[in-house]
Amino acid sequence: MDFMAEMAELALASRLRRLSDLYWQGVTATYRQSGVDFDVRWATIFVLIARQGPVAVMEIADRLGITHPAVIQVINELEKHGLIVSAKSEQDGRKRLLSLSQTGQDMLPKLQPLWDAFITVNQQMLARQTHNMLISLQEMEAQLAERTFFDRIQDQLNINKSLQLAMSNIAIVPYSPEYQSDFKRLNIEWIETYFRVEQHDLEQLDHPEIYILPNKGQIFFAKADNQIIGCVAMVNTGTTDRGDSSFELAKMAVSPDARGKGVGKLLCLAAIDYARQLGVKTVWLESNRVLTPALTMYASVGFREVPRVPTPYARADIRMEINL
Template sequence: MYIASLGKLALGSRLKALSDQFYGAADEVYQARGARIESRWLPVLRYLWDVGPRSVTEVAEAIGQTHSAVSQLTDKLVRAGMVKRGRDAKDGRRSVLALTDKANHALGELGPIWCAVRQGVTASLGEHATQLLEAIAACERALQERPVAEAILAEHAALLATPLEIVPYAPQWREHFYRLNAAWLERYFHIEDIDRAVLSDPEHYILEPGGAIFFARLGNEIIGTCALLQESPGVFELTKMGVDETFRGLGAGKRLLEAAIAEFHRRGGVTLFLESNSALKPALGMYEKAGFRFQPAIRPGSHYERADVYMIYEKPAS
């Protein structure tokens, strides 16, 4: 499932989808058994059933929903004849919600269904049901101690204050070499056999023949990569450059390109070339600004089906 691949980024979406499944299952059961409530009514109705008349604020605090959400749900329950608004018998200035006779009668018939719900959830989810409830309780406690928006904003501020680093290849980042390149290849073209081989084993295809791989790192995030592949003594190919497009404006591509060119000079390289595609205009513009010059034809013996651009780096005059 795609949404699962987004991990913590889509936590809210996955929880909502899971919540909708449970709501839908409960409504299906209520309808099949002729119960006169809806699943989304349960927290308010059951709370008022257990503790008696309470204010909207008290209900909201007890069931963990906003005052606005409970107020809107109350309007629906009033229209459905399940809840009535009234005055607190002990404090006439205080407005409270109370169950109607209709609600009391409807809830009074739900014991067998609620028993079946508990047992059915256990039968369906097994030990995961208990684990899920424990995990939810732990999350609720953690969120009370530190709201997630507060934590995210703090992390964002820290990330923006972190300098972008260009670092050499390390084995623990191998997956990012594949991930970052696969993203742009699949978006604009497709992963060719030569791509798959190199991306799956960069040590063998790039490092062992005398090449180098660089990563752009922002804090703990790897957001870009590129490689310098030695084709023959003194001849290098700039290849496999990929930058996460959600990190635009940080200059990662430019910094990676500068690092690769500097390494080319450090190794006393004679020729540095690249192959690309005319559809990648922003990248081609960056290469040109760095000193690469378009060649009149594609490179003889090119390994790439997508390559219709051949550029060679011209060393600046010393």
């Protein structure tokens, strides 16, 4: 099991670094096998100088979006290996303009066939992807250019503090017959907003003691100021094809004026903890792709999309699971 993959969003930067390392290992081995004395770290700056030179250090940093010290480090290595030369700018004597040396120009015909192969292999792999990585990288870079990762983290930490204050008076309580009407009200409210109420909905909402609570099934409610503002059900669904015990997380609903405050996540975590205490191995759910906030929340606690199976719900177009 790939633990870094299990960490999902938490390990995004580390996975990008690992992917980069895999690329660099292959490229370095190719250079070595081809008898080309060239470091993979030099490539982007070397290509920019070859295509745009003479070019100044700051211009390289700006064009590539990397730091000035990082550019200087590579330039020093390129100069040490005799691949580039520098000269003072005639317009500004403080500027160093960089261009390929004769040795660097002689290196280009040796590098180009290898780079052509790199491009073709990348194109082949990108063509097999569901989502083009280059487009995803461009979108991520654009977002970070608009607002830095640090600033986004600070915003989220402030939001989390506000949510903690808002949730400090929320209690998670188990099912009691007095809450059955709230259970039905909250679910009918959101279902009718997006879809239509189906027969299996009414069975569970009208008769939870028959369709949800048997065999250690449970319904959890979020209660604030003596008001029920959210609910989620845990339905014992027996064993999976793998022989593991399983529960369905169902009938998640949050009152409209309580949404966006972490109530759904609080309920979801309580339900997962309940399943874990029972020794349940798999918790699954069905939803619809139009419910983006809910799907994002499920993913944030560890649910991952899995192949769909026959379902009593016409609206269900995605199935997710979490292994405990």
